[in-house]
Every structure is written in structure tokens, then in C-alpha cells.
Amino acid sequence: MATEHEQETGGSSAGESDGTGPGTDVSNLPLPPYPPNLGPSQLHFVRQMWDTLDFIERAFAERDVVRTRVPSQGDVIGLSHPDHMKRVLLTDRDQFRKSEDFRIAFGEGLLTVEGEEWQQQRDVLQPLFTRQSVMGYADGMVEQVRRRTRRWTDGDRLVLQQAFTDMTLDVIFATVLGRELAVDGDERIRDAAEHLHDWFVPTSYALPEWLLTPARYRFKKAKETLEAEASRLLDEKRGEAITDPSEADDLLSLLVGLREAGVTDSAMLSDERLRDQMVTIIFAGHDTTTTTLTFAFWALANNPEVYERFHDEVDDLDGPPTMDDLDDLDVTERIITETLRLFPPVYMLPREADTDVAVDGYRIPEGNVVHVPIREIHRDERFFDDPETFRPARWEDDLRQELPDFAYAPFGGGPRICIGRQFALLEAKLTMATIGRNYKLYWLGENDGAEPPTSPQMTLRMESGQEFLVTER
Ligand code: HEM
Secondary structure, eight states: OOOHHHHHHOOOOTTSOOOOOSOEEGGGSOOSSOSSOOSOTTHHHHHHHHTHHHHHHHHHHSOSEEEEEETTTEEEEEEOSHHHHHIIIIITGGGEEOOHHHHHHHTTSTTTOOHHHHHHHHHHHGGGGSHHHHHTTHHHHHHHHHHHHTTOOTTOEEEHHHHHHHHHHHHHIIIIIOOOOOTTOOHHHHHHHHHGGGGGOHHHHTSOTTOOOHHHHHHHHHHHHHHHHHHHHHHHHTTOOOSSGGGOSSHHHHHHHHHHTTOSOGGGGOHHHHHHHHHHHHHHHHHHHHHHHHHHHHHHHTOHHHHHHHHHHHHTSSSSOOGGGGGGOHHHHHHHHHHHHHSOSSOOEEEEESSOEEETTEEEOTTOEEEEOHHHHHTOTTTSSSTTSOOGGGGSSSHHHHSOTTSSOTTOOGGGSOTTHHHHHHHHHHHHHHHHHHEEEEEOSOOSSSOOOEEESSSEEEOTTOEEEEEEO
């Protein structure tokens, strides 16, 4: 497998245009589920929405190129081989653009912009997200987590997805915006962050973008609330020049400070861009980590031996985890790696073909939506033994080096690989260790060793209302 650096910047020529010429039009592919395909084809979209993960699993079980249909989008082409992902994200990335709906939703933030504009934004932000840079947030992250876990007592029943949503929002607000959210308040902000996902509710896929559905209205209001908050914080920080990054406690102060000091091109850091950037980071940077933590504790609760090894490891720390402990948390790290394999929060990457593209003998016409199903790639038995089983120990040896490029890519890849991955991994590790030292969480759902109850929305989430029991250790 390519190292993360190679996966980011290129280095191998494999996976470039497959040289199959124009090929068969992809619209000739039958729609899944493959035989028996009972009922009229109009039911196809309903089936997709009814049990999305099951539909995706069946669709890709026999093929790497899959056609589905979505009202208002037409043919959507799924490409589920690591070589496909490599083409889409790295070698042929110019042929696949980001889908328009993200830009409509998030304006000019890093997640959505393209071309020169994207490169300039990435150049400004990248140094602030290196492993070294995000280490500075370690103590603040632990403090935010402890503010909440201190209140947990033996016998509490927690809806863990919600508990982690609160916690990861606390962390992103404190570290990125420099604003400490109240533990028992700031509901307006918390609701707004939650509703940022409403732009992408599955029912809206079927409707034209100009139609203001109730979900889209909630999204619009949520975005306005967060933009107003970002503007208020911007005003507070105005005028404080910073040249040495270690002088800033949070990312927004640093960006404003660099602008005031004239270190960075101020056009890149205009108020409007900074506001879009902050809303983008709130959106991209908390729900994904929430999902990772929730599924990690679900997997631990269902794998007692791994749970025990995890507790042994965190019990060896001298106190609450600090950045000096990170290298001693190998078991915790492998649990996170394996959780991101089985339950990648971004389970499907969307793009649009920017030109006619040939893939495995099929011609995908310009404008078709293309999906790369990361979850299916991570569960492909061609690359992983016993792929459905949670087994962190599989990462103990050389698996990472042996895997083909892009067979494991929870953070995407190529130049647009997740900029927040070091931040997310640091946060996940510190949060797990902080909790594990004092508590054991038991899942209160059916424990039949099967899959967790999952609700695939914009990100993968645990179904709402799933409770865990808190026991003190
Ligand atoms: C476990 C947690 C996370 C996962 C699984 C994850 C996953 C991803 C993936 C798959 C992409 C690529 C999207 C694409 O190519 O279309 C991405 C991009 C991005 N992520 Fe994350 N992410 C996580 C955490 C974070 C955090 C904590 C932040 C910010 C603090 C963040 C900010 C971003 C941004 C800004 C982009 C766009 C980068 C660009 O286009 O240059 N993410 N993320």
C-alpha cells in the first residue's frame, strides 16, 4: 500500500485511464438488485432509501461498477475498486469535480471550492493542521472531554451518539473558534450545528435544488446562526496581530492574527472566506469524530477481549492522557483504525464526471454523478481477511504496507485528503483514553454480534436512541 504521503501526492502510475476507449454506455448496466429484480423499476429508488446499506452491499456484491437511479440526478455510477478510487481522487482527479450541492450549501470553504482557489486555501490552512500543529490542542481537548465525563455516574444510561455530539462540538468550538460552549446551554448553537446536515437528508436527493423543503429551511436557518456566531467572534479577535503560531489558543485567532500581521495574503482570509471556513470546519469536523467514537465503543462492548486490552493500556498511564502519552496508546490507535475500516463515517464519496470517462470498459457520460463507496471497499474480501469482523489486531503487523493503494482510505486520498485527519485521530485517541481510565460503557441493545443499528445519512450514524450503560471503574 502507498504510504499516506504517496496516497496524497501520487507516485505510482497504476490506475490511470484504463485505455478501454469509449466503451459501452454505462446506462446499459441493469439496475440492482440483480435478479430477482421484482416490481416496477420506479420502486428502485424506494428500495435504495428503505435500507440503504443493505442495498449498497447487494449492489456491489458482484460488480465493481454499478448503476443506480436517483430522481433529479438520473444515473448515479458507483465505482468500488481501490483502483477506481485512486483514479477519482488522484491520478484522474481532473476528470471528476466535486458535486454542486456541497457548494450551494457551504459557499467558498475548503470542502467545496475547486482549482486555484482550493489550492490557495489549502496552502494557507495545511501548516495549521499538521500532526505537530494540532498537538497544541491536546490539553484543551482532554479538558473539554473531562468537563462532561466528570458528571457521569455509575448506572447512568447514555445515548452515546448524542453524548459524543455534545463533546466533539465542545472540542471544535474551543479549539477552532476559541469559544467555550456551556455544558448545559448554548442550545441554539448546538441545534444549528446538528441541522447543518439537513441539506443532505435522503428525501431531498429526489427534489430539485430550488425547492425549499422543511429540511432545507432548517439548514438555511442553522447556517445563518453559525455564520452570525463566526462573525461575532471574528469581530472580537480583530486587530490582534500574530506572527508566531504558538501565540494563538485557537485556529480563528491564528488566522485573523496572521492576516493582521500581513503574514498571509489577506484576500485569502477575508471575513467572508473565514466565515465560510469556520462553518465548513464545524460541519466536517465534529459529526465524523462522533461517529468514530460511538462505533468504537459499540465494538468494544461487543468484543470483551479487546475491551480488556484497551483498559490494560489506558490503566498504565500516569493520569489523564497528555500528548506525551500518544505513543503509548497503540491498542487504542488500532481500535480507531479498525473502527474507521468497518464504519467509515464518510461511507460514500460523491463526485461528478467532468468529461466522458472510461472505466472498466464502460463510458460514463459527462455530468453523471459518481459515488465511491468507501465502506464497501473497506469490507472487500479481496483485500481483508474475514472483512466483517472487528479485529484491531489485524493492524499489528504489516497490513498497511501490504494493502493496495486506496484499499483503506477513511479520510479519502489524493491532494484533497481530509485536512483534519490528524486533529480527528488525536481527538479520538485522547477521548477514548480519558473515558477508558474511569468508565466502562456497556451497550444496552441486542447483543447478537451482528452489525450495530446504523443510520446512513450524510455520514454513517448509530440509530437514534441507542443507549449505553455507564459503570465506574
Ligand atoms: C474521523 C473523522 C473524520 C473523517 C472520517 C473525515 C473524512 C473526510 C473525507 C473522506 C474527506 C474527503 C472528502 C472528499 O474527497 O470529497 C474529508 C475532507 C475534509 N475534512 Fe475530514 N474527516 C474527519 C474529521 C475532520 C476534522 C476533525 C476536520 C476539521 C477539523 C475535517 C475537515 C475536513 C475538510 C476541511 C475537508 C476538505 C479538504 C479539502 O477538500 O481540501 N475533517 N474528510
